[in-house]
Amino acid sequence: MSSGWVIVVEGSKPVYDPRESRKKEQEKQGGVQDFVIDEIDWEGSQYMSSMTRQDGKPPPELTLGIDLGATTSCVAFWNGDVGVISDEQGHTTASIESMLANAKANSSRKEALVHVFKAIRKNVRMRTFPSRIGKVVLTSPLTHSKEEKKLFKAAATEAKFEVICQISNPVAAALGAGMDRKKTQMVMVERSCRGGGTCRVEVMREVPRIIMVFDLGGKTFDVSIVQYLRGEFSVLASAGDANFGGRIFDEMLAKKVVEEFVSHNRGANPMSDKKVAARVMAACEKAKVLLTTTTKVPLVLESFFDGIGLSTEVTRRELEQLCSGVFVQLLIPMGKALQQGKLTVKDIDNVVLAGGSSKIPKVQEHIRSFFNGRKIEAQVLPEAVVAYGAATQAALMMKPPSTRLRIGIETAHGEMVAIIPRDTELPTRYYRKFTNYADNQGVVEVRFFEGERPKASHNRLLGRLVLSDFEPRRRKGVSFTVAVKVDEEGVVSGSIVCGSLEAKQRFAVRVASEEQAREHMSKILNYQISDQKRVERMQFMTQVDEMIDELKCRMLNISEDDEGKINKLERGDVLRACDDFAAWIVKHPKAKQEAVLGRLDKFQWRVSSVLKTLAGEKEKLEDYVEMD
Numbered sequence: 001m002s003s004g005w006v007i008v009v010e011g012s013k014p015v016y017d018p019r020e021s022r023k024k025e026q027e028k029q030g031g032v033q034d035f036v037i038d039e040i041d042w043e044g045s046q047y048m049s050s051m052t053r054q055d056g057k058p059p060p061e062l063t064l065g066i067d068l069g070a071t072t073s074c075v076a077f078w079n080g081d082v083g084v085i086s087d088e089q090g091h092t093t094a095s096i097e098s099m100l101a102n103a104k105a106n107s108s109r110k111e112a113l114v115h116v117f118k119a120i121r122k123n124v125r126m127r128t129f130p131s132r133i134g135k136v137v138l139t140s141p142l143t144h145s146k147e148e149k150k151l152f153k154a155a156a157t158e159a160k161f162e163v164i165c166q167i168s169n170p171v172a173a174a175l176g177a178g179m180d181r182k183k184t185q186m187v188m189v190e191r192s193c194r195g196g197g198t199c200r201v202e203v204m205r206e207v208p209r210i211i212m213v214f215d216l217g218g219k220t221f222d223v224s225i226v227q228y229l230r231g232e233f234s235v236l237a238s239a240g241d242a243n244f245g246g247r248i249f250d251e252m253l254a255k256k257v258v259e260e261f262v263s264h265n266r267g268a269n270p271m272s273d274k275k276v277a278a279r280v281m282a283a284c285e286k287a288k289v290l291l292t293t294t295t296k297v298p299l300v301l302e303s304f305f306d307g308i309g310l311s312t313e314v315t316r317r318e319l320e321q322l323c324s325g326v327f328v329q330l331l332i333p334m335g336k337a338l339q340q341g342k343l344t345v346k347d348i349d350n351v352v353l354a355g356g357s358s359k360i361p362k363v364q365e366h367i368r369s370f371f372n373g374r375k376i377e378a379q380v381l382p383e384a385v386v387a388y389g390a391a392t393q394a395a396l397m398m399k400p401p402s403t404r405l406r407i408g409i410e411t412a413h414g415e416m417v418a419i420i421p422r423d424t425e426l427p428t429r430y431y432r433k434f435t436n437y438a439d440n441q442g443v444v445e446v447r448f449f450e451g452e453r454p455k456a457s458h459n460r461l462l463g464r465l466v467l468s469d470f471e472p473r474r475r476k477g478v479s480f481t482v483a484v485k486v487d488e489e490g491v492v493s494g495s496i497v498c499g500s501l502e503a504k505q506r507f508a509v510r511v512a513s514e515e516q517a518r519e520h521m522s523k524i525l526n527y528q529i530s531d532q533k534r535v536e537r538m539q540f541m542t543q544v545d546e547m548i549d550e551l552k553c554r555m556l557n558i559s560e561d562d563e564g565k566i567n568k569l570e571r572g573d574v575l576r577a578c579d580d581f582a583a584w585i586v587k588h589p590k591a592k593q594e595a596v597l598g599r600l601d602k603f604q605w606r607v608s609s610v611l612k613t614l615a616g617e618k619e620k621l622e623d624y625v626e627m628d
Contacts, residue, residue: 067139084388117158167393181228205526210349211352298312348371351374442470482494580603
């Protein structure tokens with residue numbers, strides 16, 4: 001007997017679910033009171049290993065994404081969801097210059113980077129206590145060479161970070177903004193026709209999602225075109241200026257403020273003093289940031305120069321007029337990137353902002369104008385979106401192994417019935433109960449498949465098992481349990497149990513890889529229409545089966561009221577009609593729905609007189625099955 005000769009009688013159940021045990025463990029790890037601090041060494045690398053729980057287990061671990069920019073750094077973390085580490089004032093970025101303030105004047109580039117990463121690590125420890133620092137993903141500009149990437153990784157490693165990979169800033173920004181979403185559209189393709197030759201049909205296909213990442217940082221400006229297709233990001237084009245960034249707005253505003261100060265207080269140029277210049281630049285940067293959310297801000301510096309204070313007011317309009325030429329220059333790399341990628345404005349699906357200066361309203365206004373009013377993706381803070389993407393990538397890489405497609409068996413009418421759902425964490429073992437499909441069935445062959453298509457044979461065959469030697473009984477008279485187990489390595493095993501009888505086997509196959517699952521899911525789009533028709537047919541055949549079972553059950557367990565209305569001969573006629581129809585269905589598993597409807601009409605003619613006798617004209621066959 002084929003595995004199509006079974007019927008589902010109970011839903012799929014896990015024998016154990018590692019997610020539940022993990023959830024309970026996280027609940028146990030809840031608060032600070034669960035931890036005992038033996039020793040705190042903020043500078044030493046043994047800080048986290050010196051913490052222990054009262055139950056002897058380590059505290060929860062965070063995976064990190066670090067965006068080390070030219071002027072600031074940002075660190076995001078993943079602990080079930082993505083978040084960004086901020087200070088007491090809510091700032092999500094930290095100044096690189098301040099981190100380097102205590103570095104030795106003659107430090108090499110690597111030594112300076114190590115100092116920066118150590119400062120970042122110290123800050124992370126303070127902000128995420130008592131969590132442990134886990135794996136880390138670093139980001140880097142597209143312009144970084146292999147040597148520079150190695151230098152950054154080596155410096156982070158020396159600062160006791162465990163770096164698992166490095167990704168480019170534009171890819172991280174796209175991932176952080178949630179651009180890893182499949183894009184589909186209907187396309188015309190040529191197919192072989194049944195009558196010979198070819199014909200054009202419309203199918204659903206995955207197509208590339210094209211994203212423009214507009215990254216305006218403190219000292220650099222980059223525009224990148226990123227493509228997302230079949231679960232992977234790739235950079236198609238990039239343009240920008242390594243010496244052009246948000247600092248230019250600070251410098252132009254500082255120049256205006258100082259010129260006004262000098263005009264009112266005749267004397268030497270305050271900008272000749274490095275400390276004074278640094279103060280005014282910091283004040284102007286703060287004013288620029290505040291002007292992204294308000295229209296005017298006061299700029300006050302006590303004892304600014306020669307004991308004279310600086311007090312003025314800066315408006316958003318003044319900043320926009322002052323930097324009008326700069327705003328126009330921002331459009332040039334956007335056009336170059338499109339030209340390099342051989343694309344037009346209409347080809348861009350999404351625009352993602354990155355870098356703090358991209359929050360300036362006038363910058364966003366120019367971008368929208370360039371894209372004819374297109375919406376800008378800014379759900380995530382632009383200054384944090386790159387770090388968000390890095391943390392998300394770290395979480396994806398640390399994700400425990402799981403089933404990427406559902407695993408199940410073939411049941412009546414060729415239907416694929418899942419036993420283990422997709423995205424189930426490994427190891428796992430699920431079971432499901434079934435009954436025999438045909439009368440006098442003494443053998444069951446169960447075929448195990450992996451895939452998402454409704455017809456089992458259109459998915460990947462994993463293996464098969466045969467259970468025999470049980471006593472043949474009528475349809476639904478034998479109950480047995482089918483279990484599927486997948487170990488840590490992804491190897492699949494199956495078993496069938498019926499009373500004291502058991503058949504089991506460890507199949508020599510592993511669950512689909514991520515690449516295989518992506519390929520399978522992309523092909524499904526081509527068969528949506530035909531698969532829907534198969535689902536409708538299987539649902540129709542299930543209705544027919546249930547109708548036959550219900551009528552047989554009623555005839556075999558006839559009530560006292562019905563017993564006086566029909567005789568044994570009539571009951572026997574209905575039972576024979578049910579058995580004949582069921583036998584025909586078993587003999588013709590691939591029969592078209594029109595043929596089944598024809599047999600259904602004949603069946604109705606044979607049993608309709610009895611149904612009318614039992615309940616008058618009110619009860620008809622349509623009460624048991626939809627006749628469409």
